[in-house]
Structures are given as structure tokens and as C-alpha cells.
Amino acid sequence: MGNLNYLTNIGRKMPLLEIKNAKLKLDNKDILKGLSLSVNRGEVHAIMGPNGSGKSTLSYMLAGRDGYELASGEVFLEGQSLSDMEADERARSGLFLAFQYPVELPGVGGMSFLREAVNSRRKFLGEEELDHLAFVKEARKVASKMFVKDEMLKRAVNVGFSGGEKKRFEILQMAMLKPKVSILDETDSGLDVDALKIVSDGVNAQRNDENAIVVITHYQRLLDYIVPDFVHILSDGNIIKSGGPELALEVEKNGYAGLINAA
Amino acid sequence: MLHNVKDNYIISVKDHVSQFEEKSFRKLASNDFKSWPSPREETWRLSRLGFLSRKEITPIKPNLKKQISSVSKFKGSKIIRFVDGALREDLSSKLPQGASLKILGEKDSLRCFHKFKDSNLKNHPSTNVSFSCTPSIVKLTIEKDVKIKDLFEIIYEGGDDYTSVHPALYIELKDNSIITIIERFNHLSSLIMPLQLVELKKNASINSLKIFNDNQQSYNLSANCTFLSEKSNYNSFSLIKGGLFTRSETHAYLKGENCNLNLNGVYLSCKNQHHDLTTAIYHDVPNCTSKQIVRGVLGGKSTGVFQGKVRVAPDAQKTDGQQMSRAILLSENAIANAKPELEIYADDVICAHGATVGEIDDDQLFYLKSRGISEKKAKQILIRAFLKDIINESVEESIQNYVFEEAELALSEIISKEI
Secondary structure, eight states, X not given: OHHHHHHHHHHHHSOSEEEEEEEEEETTEEEEEEEEEEEOTTOEEEEEOOTTSSHHHHHHHHHTOTTOOOSEEEEEETTEXXXXXXXXXXXXXXXXXXXXXXXXXXXXXXXXXXXXXXXXXXXXXXXXXXXXXXXXXHHHHHHHHTTOOHHHHHSEETTTOOHHHHHHHHHHHHHHHOOSEEEEESTTTTOOHHHHHHHHHHHHTTOOXXXXXXXXESSSTHHHHSOOSEEEEEETTEEEEEESTHHHHHHHHHHHHHHHHHO | XXXXXXXXXXXXXXXXXXXXXXXXXXXXXXXXXXXXXXXXXXXXXXXXXXGGGGSOOEEOOOOTTOOOOOOOSSTTOEEEEEETTEEOGGGSOOOOTTEEEEEOOHHHHHHHHHHHHHSTXXXXXXXXXXXXXXXXXXXXXXXXXXXXXXXXXXXXXXXXXXXXXXXXXXXXXXXXXXXXXXXXXXEOSSEEOOEEEEEEOTXXXXXXXXXXOOOTTOEEEEEEEEEEOTTOEEEEEEEEOOSSEEEXXXXXXXXXXXXXXXXXXXXXXXXXXXXXXXXXXXEOSSSOEEEEEEEEEEOTTOEEEEEEEEEEOTTOTTOEEEEEEEEEEOSTTOEEEEEEEEEEOXXXXXXXXXXXXXXXXXXXXXXXXXXXXXXXXXXHHHHHHXXXXXHHHHSOHHHHHHHHHHHHHHHHHHHHHHO
């Protein structure tokens, strides 16, 4: 027993997500140039950067999209290397990506999609798969908190959804999947203030001591609602500066140019 | 040797019509059957029939006592059965009031024949051969103002090795009538050459579902000629999954203003099947709409063809014609051909078309995988959704599940091999 405790404690001290010297090329162009980042349990990190700094590449790389494999370096989720894991294995292991542009799936019903995803994760965790009724009940409960109407769950995934509905549906998925690490890629894009508040409240409700959230954003605005513990500035494929929430305000005030030049 | 064999079917057809008078429509039709279409003919370039000339086929002599094998899938539907191409009244339902079946005499048959010969189906092999060899032309009439509530199911079956089968049906919907018809082709190995003439009178509506499910040694060369009058509605969906070679060719003539046509279809092909959906839509008058969505899923060494011609006559202003075809190839050896053909002679029209052939969408696949769903499962979900989407859009709600189940039978076979 003592041994087990010892192991668990090691596990707990280990960062939830660790990126070590990540280098990635797209079309023979260096996009990530040795990026490192360590995210612990209970932390919210914001990664801010101008257009073209590599923000979306970073999120696709983490989620395991084909074509976004690292040239060198490594990524660990709770100490486990992700390099040999496909996107679906990473997701089942507890990594979640909220898409900047959620993909429309004509003909795929929202409810059955959610159920398939949740049961894939439950199966991986060794939990019993939920039957249809139990699942619908659970999904409705979570959905109502996210202001996602029943009617939306009956429609095809993201088809004909407004910008706000799409992002709400992303966060609903996050709430249902209970990931260890969530990466929110430009979750504020295309949202008006009201929608931004609903989505942020949804995210904040899921913050706890066991998980971690990485918010990738261009603007500081989102960080008024989802207040990060750490802010990192991404420029030209690397983190050039890290700090507390005040760093985001500095970006807001002086723009990226000042920071990038200073670095 | 080969040329002798090549002549055999033509001789068989001539033999078949020898018993009729010189002036009969059968003789006229048989005179025009001189050979199978050459691959040099544009509409047959992608679906070649040369192999038929190497087969020894004779027109079937309908066995009027033949046992049937297909059962109805719908409770309370009205069934019309064709076995070996011949109407079997003894195996068909009593039709509700306002609907009637009749076997046409020589004069009406001739009129029917001329409608085909005046259309661009005039040289279609089924036109010439089936008018020569059909047991009879059957006419289904729906009277004026009659709205048929019962589902009509027309089941075509029978056939035998080395025979050709020639059902011929003329459907007339009089003013303001409405009907839903499901047709199933369930033949055993044979060459099936169905003819269909559809006439929609003013404000008439038909929902038509065709399921091509002949066995995998069959050849089906279906020819449909449809005329739409003012304010009429033709909503058609074809599911092609059976046969070794199945081509469904539909020519629709929009002759009255404010009529609406949907010619949607799906082909599901595996092994060495060849499936072809060929359509021609003729906008001859202003203010009509036509829409076509065609989708295909292909595995094995199968081939899919979609040829869609839309002709908008100079006077047909305010035409709205949409055409979209998409095929997903699940195997490296499968082939999909899409040939949109737009001939637009009017200037105030909206006509759009698009055709894609490819694999499963990367973005969609990644989205599903990023939710923990395995690649295999994600592909299955996307393929099923690809079909569900068009089925839901094309057929009325009460039969959507039925169509999806029919599609699923073929789809699960393709999926189990390719994914």
C-alpha cells in the first residue's frame, strides 16, 4: 500500500501536460521552434499571440491531427508520451480540444454523437457505458446549464448552429467528457458579449483542482471572463514571455509588437 | 464466331415480334434495334454495353404461374406485381377508388411508344427492345382530385438466366391527384429493361421511390420518361444497390409553368458492380424548379456513374436548377465518374452544379476522433450520416426508416470490407 501511495504522489506532482522543446514543420516551414510548457493540476494557462504565431498549429499538434506530428521534442499527458497516440486515443486519455471552427456533421444527430464520445471515454476509463435513457437524462441536465436547448441536441451536429451555439456545444462536450486537460482554441472568436459570458461561465464551472485548462486566444477580452493563472506570449513558434494575468493587460495596452520587440 | 453471337439477341427480338402485324408498335420498335449503343455515343461512354452482345439472351416467356419470393414490407400497402415483366393481377391488391390498372390496347400502346420516340430516350436500347418484347403496357391511372392515402408498392420480380425481362408501366396522374409509389426491382439473374412513362397533369403530385435490388448477376437498364404539367410535382428518389450492372435513366420534361422536380438518388456499390444514374431535365417553360442531389459510396472494384444533363430553353426564364453530386470512394480500386452537363439558353436563371469525388472529409474525421471516437467508428458514422442526410431530405418521413434500412443492408456489406 505504501508503495502505491508513493506512486500516486509522484503522479500528482507530475505536470498534467508537459510540452518539451516541441518543433514542428508544415510544408517545410518551421512553425513551432522548440516550444516548452508545463501545466499543473488546477491551473489555467493562457497562450496569447498574434496571427501566424503558431497558436492553431499548437492546438492541432496537441490534439494529434494527422500532419501535425512533431519533428522533435515531446508532449506528455500525465507523464505519458503522446507521440505514438492517435487523436482518438489522446481524447480518450483525457485531452480535449474545443475547436475554433467546430465542424458541421450533417446527418449525425447531436445526442448520438455525444453518447458515442462519452461512452468511448467511459469505456477507456473502465466505467460502464451509459444506456440510452441514462445518457439522455445526463446530457439534458448538463445541456440546460450551458443554455443548450433540447432541440439543439436533436439536430445534426453544428449544422445551422449560430456562432454562439457552436461554442456552447463545444463546452457542453467538454463538460460531458470531463477531460483532464482542455485546450480552448480561440473560443471567443465569433462570440458577442452575451455569448462570451455564457461560454465562459460554462468553462469556469468546470475548473477544479484535478484538471487544467489551456486557453489559446488572440485577444485579452476572453481572459476577463476566464481568468488565467499564467499567461504566455507565443511569437514565431516560441513562448517569448510568461507571467501572470497582468501580462494579458500589457498586451491589450501595448499590442504584441512592443513585447515581441522587447524580446 | 463473335459476330454471329452478336446478332443473336437482335434475331431473338425479331423472332419475338414476328407474330405481330406489320403496323404494330412492336415491329416499329424492333426495326430501330440494330445494335447495342456504341461506347462512342456520349451517353454510353462511361457505361458500356458491349458485353451484352457477347451473351446469348432471349426475351423471357412470362410464366404466369411462377411462385413469388418478394414480400411486402408495409402493412396495408396496395401491391402491384410484375413477374417476368408481366402484370400479375392475381397477385396484386384491389386498388382503392380513384385508382385503376388497365392493360393498353394497340392504339394506346402506339401512343405511348411515340411519346418515348419523341423524347431523347428514342435510341435507348430499352425503348426499342422493351416496346418490342413487353408482355403488355400497363397503365395506372389516378383520377382527378383523388388523393391516395395508401402506399402503392410496385414489385418487379422473376427473370431467369439468359433471358431479358420487359415490364412497361404508364402512370397517369390526373389534375390535383396525389400518390406515393414505392417500386422495387427484385429480379433474378437476367437482363431487365423496364420502361416507364409518367404523366403528371395540372397540380398533380407524385412521391416516387425506386429501389434497384436485382440480384448480383443481373443487368438493369431502366428508362423513365416523365412529363410535368403546370404546378405539378415529381419528387423522386432512387436507391441503386443491386445488379452487376444497373443504369437508371430518367428524362423529365417540364412542360407547364411552376412545376417542381426533385430527382435525387444514391448508389451503393461493391465488388465489381457498375451503377449508373443518368438524368436529363428539360426546362421548356419559365418559372420551374428542379433539384438533384446524388450520392454514392463505393468499395471493391466497383464503378459509379452520375450523368446529369439540365437543358434550359431560351424561353424558360426564372428557372431554378440545382445539381450536386458527391461520391465517396472507400477502396483504391473503385471508380466514380460524375458528368454534369448544363445547357442554358435563357439568361435570367439560377443554375448551380457541383460534383466531388473523394474520400471521407478530413475535418469531419478529425473532429470525431478528437472526441475519442475511433477512426473505424468515426468513418462508419460519417458514411451513414452521408446517406441519412440525403434520405431525410429526399423522402417523406414515414418511409425514411425503411429507405435507410434498405440502404443499410448494402452499406454494411461495403463497410465490413472496406473500413
